[in-house]
Amino acid sequence: MRNAEIARVFSEIGALLEIKGEDRFKVRAYERVAETVANLGQDVSDLREAGELQSIPGVGKSTAAKIEELLDTGKCTHHQELLSQIPPTVFEMLRVPGVGPKTVKVLIDREGIATVEELESAARAGRLRDLPGMGEKTEQEILRGIAHLREYSKRTNLGVAWAAAEGIMGQLRGDAPVDQMEAAGSLRRMKETIGDIDILITSEQPEAVMDRFVGLDLVAEVVARGPTKSSILTDAGVQADLRVVPPESFGAALQYFTGSKQHNVKLRDLAVRSKIKLNEYGVFRVKGGKDVRMGGRVEEEMYAALGLPMMPPELREDQGEIEVAREGRLPDLIELSDIRGDLQMHSNWSDGKDDIEGLARAAKALGYRYIAITDHSPSQTVAGGLVVEQLHRRRKDIAAARKAVPGIAVLDATEVDIKRDGRLDYPDEVLAELDFVVASVHSGWKMEREAMTARIIKAMENPWVDCIGHPTGRLIGQREPYELDMEAVLAAAARLGVAMEINAYPDRLDLKDAHARRAKELGVKLLINTDAHGADQLALMRFGVATARRGWIEAGEVLNTLPLSHLRRRLRRARSQQRRRRKRSTS
Ligand SMILES: [Zn+2]
Structure with missing residues (x-):
């Protein structure tokens, strides 16, 4: 039994306990173990051999016993008992965006609803609106969530599929007799979600490659095994097909x-x-x-x-x-090697895990010439947003990083929150001191389309805002984009000279491909940023570049392909144009 499966059992126990209305701390303890085990660098079974299960953070005596039981028998009695009290179909319900264990408890207790189908028909019949904590709006949200779930349930996010494909191909390249090998399908087209991973190879010993393929560590299940085609399910839940084809x-x-x-x-x-x-x-x-x-x-x-x-x-x-x-007019698409810097990342001053110097070193190793440290602003309390005084104190760390890592510019920057009324979370005089300002929406998503559009355009009219971060707020497969008149926002971006971000984080890819293409048509400049919360995530840039390529974007349309001096000039020019505009409109 691998870590991922053990983690799944613990997270199910947590959810089942919460549905039963058990103590919040108990629930949280199981969730924590699930998270820790899922992200553990070592195999749990190795730790058990070494008698070190309790060295895993959050694992005490009774949890260790449950892990041992799982490793020995493949099952856990406590988990099985809970499953006998609550129908397992509720896990499907929990995957509906906006439906958590508390809601599920109400649904089961009051209406006997235990499947997504029952939930859907109850919402359609208007039977949910009078339940505690719900209303007509909740019913609509649940119906939208179900539609969303159906659309995504058979697909995997690009980042997850990419990692699985890299894992498979890396191992085959290392120790199987493959000649040519390439991933095809929607993964090669870098779509934001992927169905199956399709890998094609040529080989003089196809049987040996198939043996190796179905025996890989990450195989959770062998779906089919044939002489020229095999299919597996990886432990990340993605299906991968391997086909052998003749070289010609x-x-x-x-x-x-x-x-x-x-x-x-x-x-x-x-x-x-x-x-x-x-x-x-x-x-x-x-x-x-x-x-x-x-x-x-x-x-x-x-x-x-x-x-x-x-x-x-x-x-x-x-x-x-x-x-x-x-017509011979294919665009000359941007490439990863065109990128010269990354203008959104978070240090350990807010919710990132690495210090500024570490980020600078990692970025320099990628060949970048500049980065912007964009820690959060004060209203992001959970993300450790910086009050003005901290923002000022951060400067000595930035100065130290500049000294310690020569050859890369470290911009003093922020990801400032756009408040509900479109004002920003720092006063203008504080923003004016910064080298770079990206403004983003992080709360109050449920606004009407017109209000949200006005909110974002108002933020763009602030002369110190250089870029709008993750402009639609979506989280692929988890959260719908907020209501927004993208056409109006892009037109404003073109008029005001504010860049729009393609956030490269694979759960976001925001702007998405189609919006990027429209931005290009309207003459809007783009920035492709990782939004890294650790140095290891700077490598996510490839997903942002791929999204830009899917939007037909060329290097000249992306500001972080510019040399630093040109980038600075551009930012300065846009800011002073905006200030002149503001003066004119107020005088
Ligand atoms: Zn953000």
């Missing part, structure tokens, strides 16, 4: 399995008109009733046969890319 078809298969379906349909239509056949085995000219091979070993040959340039995978969504490619 590798490019064709890669093209075919990368998709998207709509992109491929359009390509095949194009092929038919030129009497060409395109499939997962290759590209063929039809001559006298016979197929004559034109290519398929590499992907470029598939496109070249149709007179097209190689198509970046992120563009293959049938959003006009084939038409544009035929």
